[in-house]
Amino acid sequence: MxxxxxxxxxxxxxxxxxxxxxxxxxxxxxxxxxxxxxxxxxxxxxxxxxxxxxxxxxxxxxxxxxxxxxxxxxxxxxxxxxxxxxxxxxxxxxxxxxxxxxxxxxxxxxxxxxxxxxxxxxxxxxxxxxxxxxxxxxxxxxxxxxxxxxxxxxxxxxxxxxxxxxxxxVYPLSFREYLNIKGIKINKYENILEGMNNLSGLEPKIFEEFENYIETGGYPLSINGYKDTSLQIISSIENEILRSRRNLELSKAIISTILSKAPSPLSFSSIGNEVGVSYKTVEDYIEIFRRLFILDYALFKEKQIIWRKERKFFILDPFLAKTLSIWTNTEFLESALYEWIVQSHLKRRFGEVYYYRNSYEIDVIASNLKIEIKSKRAHKNYPKDVIILDESNLPLFLAVI
CATH class of the missing domain: 3.40.50.300 (P-loop containing nucleotide triphosphate hydrolases)
Incomplete structure (x- = not known):
């Protein structure tokens, strides 16, 4: 010094x-x-x-x-x-x-x-x-x-x-935070459905900005249009993985499997079979990715958590998801992206998220909320306490989280 x-x-x-x-x-x-x-x-x-x-x-x-x-x-x-x-x-x-x-x-x-x-x-x-x-x-x-x-x-x-x-x-901006920096000031609501009903007059702008948010995510550099943001994020991820003494190619293979199979639930064993390693190795790598804020997962919950069931993995930011797609040369479904955004927002808000599947599926359970996410308008009948999110209301839901 x-x-x-x-x-x-x-x-x-x-x-x-x-x-x-x-x-x-x-x-x-x-x-x-x-x-x-x-x-x-x-x-x-x-x-x-x-x-x-x-x-x-x-x-x-x-x-x-x-x-x-x-x-x-x-x-x-x-x-x-x-x-x-x-x-x-x-x-x-x-x-x-x-x-x-x-x-x-x-x-x-x-x-x-x-x-x-x-x-x-x-x-x-x-x-x-x-x-x-x-x-x-x-x-x-x-x-x-x-x-x-x-x-x-x-x-x-x-x-x-x-x-x-x-x-x-510190995370990439949530959609509500993103709206705030765009001049659309929306408070966080305890009663989410009430909050959605209080957005009258703001809907066109919220829908327009949601399309932008899907492209830029919540990273300051991507929001400001810096073209090399993906490369910087990839470099950071690679450095962190190497500092954790894990293999880059295996990391890519595991993340690629998650991207390609999403939004279907997966087990550590099924991922291991796909990439040719043991479930213990997959579990170890997944824990690294979680702690590096790359991804997380929702456990199956009926009356209680069932640990042996498959997990629903989700990426923590839409721009990060597209960056991982570039890094692994793997495409993912649009429906998966919508689900990831909702899961990551509710994880931040409530600390834990779960899912349920029986004769019908609940993509996200968080606190007292039960949510099903559809990329198009939903037609199937669900129990009355399940909130259905689709293209007509998903941005409004995220705006008040």
């Missing part, structure tokens, strides 16, 4: 503008992420911001720093991109360098942002030690990392050491 690097990552020390903020200001579509409100700024706090790459974690942090600079001593704010570090000893040197500045300038409370800490082997050792010996007792520490920070269970290594800190998960 030296002064040149210090000023590069913290240009506010020398009254210069941050390049990330300049890029954000030059974007056609820009917004302040809602998740910034959830970050605890009350000392002592240890915040973790976790999510896949390309969803705007770094930009969000820089926007928060920009806000803090309005009424805080610039030297009380420290940012470092940890992707150029390799181990906890290097991280310790970086932190020590700043803490000396803090002491010299008689700063009581610092706001320390350590970005992409996933790259630093055993990073938690330095942070845990400094919390235990009181180095951060008056500070706010915010750590960001890609999903593999969660793969190793490192967040769980800080019991009783979080203070007021929060865990914040």
């Amino acid at each position: 030296n002064d040149e690097l210090l000023y590069y990552f913290n240009p506010w020390y020398i009254n210069q503008k941050d390049i990330v903020i300049e890029r954000w200001e030059n974007m056609k579509m820009r917004w302040i992420p809602e998740w910034l409100k959830d970050i605890s700024l009350e000392p002592f706090s240890l915040n973790f911001i976790i999510g896949p790459r390309q969803v705007g974690k770094t930009t969000g942090i820089k926007l928060l720093i920009n806000k803090l600079l309005e009424n805080k001593d610039p030297w009380a704010i420290f940012y470092y991109d940890c992707s150029n570090l390799t181990n906890f000893e290097e991280l310790k040197k970086v932190i020590d360098y700043y803490l000396k500045i803090k002491e010299k300038r008689n700063i009581k409370t610092s706001y320390i942002f350590l970005d992409e800490i996933t790259y630093v082997n055993d990073w938690w050792r330095t942070i845990k030690l400094y919390i235990d010996i009181g180095k951060f007792k008056d500070d706010v520490i915010t750590i960001t990392g890609s999903s593999s920070i969660k793969l190793k269970g490192e967040v769980e290594l800080f019991p009783g050491r979080r203070g007021n800190g929060k865990d914040i998960y």
